[in-house]
Amino acid sequence: MDIQAFLTDFRHLSTIGATANNGVDRQAATAEDQQSRHWFAARAEGLGYPVKVDGIGNMFALLEWTPGAPFVLIGSHLDSQPLAGRFDGAYGVLAALHAAKTLQEEIAADLSAGGAAPQFNLAVVNWFNEEGSRFAPSIMGSSVFAGLMDQEQMLAVKDHQGTTVREALDSIGFLGGDERPEVAGYAEIHIEQGRILERGGITLGAVDRSWxxxxxxxxxxxxxxxxxxxxxxxxxxxxxxxxxxxxxxxxxxxxxxxxxxxxxxxxxxxxxxxxxxxxxxxxxxxxxxxxxxxxxxxxxxxxxxxxxxxxxxxxxxxxxxxxxxxPHRHYPEDGLVLAEKVAAELGISVRRIRTMAGHDSTALNTMAPTVMMFIPSVDGVSHCEREFTEDKDMVAGLQALTEVARHMIQGVLEA
The missing domain is CATH 3.30.70.360 (Alpha-Beta Plaits)
Incomplete structure (x- = not known):
């Protein structure tokens, strides 16, 4: 795992839509969101992962080892609130991209040595409009994907200037039409956006339910x-x-x-x-x-x-x-146990935690086995330019996501 490459990518991504006070402003389907999407696509395709875009603007970078097998999805979102922090969502997408790179290299070595391919394939995802700042409701792309929201209704949603989601996605070149991958499971790593982990001196939170x-x-x-x-x-x-x-x-x-x-x-x-x-x-x-x-x-x-x-x-x-x-979304016990097992193997502290905020994982959790994990947020600050998480915690979360994904592509959390 190339930790320095991960941190370099994170800092580069933070320059897209950067604000004067070290935050970002990349609201959904804006020029800044378009730029971050192009960067993500170029980075994924440079690693050899074809990128697909569905009808609500979700992006999927695909790693296929077993033709025809479903995909374990890992990722988060690149869009932001206005004058927001640079960690919310973007960290989870980059962690997923680098976790995939690590697993790709290791599995390639295993296959060369005569090992078996994983049971499931892997996809890194950037969900559309998780934040809901320009277009309401939030968690839009993942909810359409999970069948919780109607795609045509969401495409017709307007921002306060009268632009529809359909028009906005089309204007930035991300109104796609690609087939959606069949899902075997989902995992997401995210900053906590609260103070529980920081106050407890704990590195990883395993999310057991949403408010x-x-x-x-x-x-x-x-x-x-x-x-x-x-x-x-x-x-x-x-x-x-x-x-x-x-x-x-x-x-x-x-x-x-x-x-x-x-x-x-x-x-x-x-x-x-x-x-x-x-x-x-x-x-x-x-x-x-x-x-x-x-x-x-x-x-x-x-x-x-x-x-x-x-x-x-x-x-x-x-x-x-x-x-x-x-409503409340309860995450599967097997996923919680897996996150705790991975934390123990990595030698990092872990506790179960509830999420007050909504995340794309709350939508995916209705359709596939889902693991949601948190890393600490300094002072619990989020949706603010002052939002901050230390490098050591980002790296620990990257390692945890990589190991969780490794287990999931081998079928550990089958439905």
């Missing part, structure tokens, strides 16, 4: 009027009501034990967004997450009641729609 999550699409409809000429009593200010909703979404977490529920408003659009016009329309997206389905549903009910009362108080209309509801 229950759901979003609320909130549309506040007031009346446009002059900020200077309209009497306060005559206003129907959508933005004032929206500001109160933002505080409600934050305050509802205090109805439960500390950290039992996390919630936020991460996106807001104001119309007409003029300094001398009272807002007529505000669109908000609220995100509710907990390890308890009942807590999320309870918080949702509380918010719906308070928002209805607010609409009456302000004499405006507020529409609330549920979307992007994600």
């Amino acid at each position: 229950y999550t759901q979003k609320l699409d909130i549309e506040v409809l007031g009346e446009q009027s002059h900020t200077g000429a309209t009497a306060m009593a005559d206003r129907h200010d959508a933005l004032t009501a929206a500001a109160k909703i933002i505080l409600m979404v934050e305050a509802v977490t205090r109805d439960y034990e500390e950290e039992a529920l996390v919630s936020s408003i991460g996106q807001m659009f104001v119309e007409p967004n003029s300094p001398i016009v009272v807002a007529r329309r505000v669109r908000l997206v609220a995100d509710l997450r907990s390890d308890s389905k009942e807590i999320v549903q309870g918080a949702r009910s509380t918010l719906l009641e308070k928002i209805a009362n607010l609409a009456t108080e302000h004499n405006i209309r507020i529409n609330v729609a549920d979307f992007d509801i994600r």
Whole structure:
């Protein structure tokens, strides 16, 4: 395993879409995403792996030892949030690419010595639009792949400027049509995006389940009027009501034990967004997450009641729609045992951990045996230019992914 080559590739990839404060901005199907995709394809093809692109823009670099056999997929995503960190997603894709290179070299040597080919083939994957910042919902490419979302519906999704996913993918040359590989299993390595591993001094997290999550699409409809000429009593200010909703979404977490529920408003659009016009329309997206389905549903009910009362108080209309509801996903016990076994063999510390964030693995876990692993995030910071993980932890995660993939292509986690 060429560790220095891995670190060099990671640092080079971090220059694509680089921001002034050492982060990246590579939102899905933008010019920066296109550049990272071309780099990935060139790097994979340079290693001898043909690259296929499916109808939702997922990229697969294929290593085939056993013609006709299914593939173990390893990877993550190259797209990012705006002004994001350079580790989220990209680390997992590069780790997968270098794990594949190591396994390719070792298996070639085994075959030359008369050994048998692996039971399964291997594919390195870059999933489309995991982040969901430009096009909602998130985890789009892997969810379409897993049959959880309809491809045509997702291709019709528009960003806030009216561009569809189909148009955006076509504009960067990645609206593919290749056949999708048959899947035998999936493995992903990712930064934790939290502080549990760092606080515990632990190198590897074996993810056993994901949190229950759901979003609320909130549309506040007031009346446009002059900020200077309209009497306060005559206003129907959508933005004032929206500001109160933002505080409600934050305050509802205090109805439960500390950290039992996390919630936020991460996106807001104001119309007409003029300094001398009272807002007529505000669109908000609220995100509710907990390890308890009942807590999320309870918080949702509380918010719906308070928002209805607010609409009456302000004499405006507020529409609330549920979307992007994600149930708990439990990862297979055999995969957890495998990750723990690999950690023991490598001499690194490991613990089981839950993921509060969504990942492509949560979609793949519904269709094939899946292993999800975390490495530490410094200060737990993510979706931020300050996001950081130390080289030693990235290398340990690369080694763990390589060994997990080695076992999986030999059929250790057959469904």
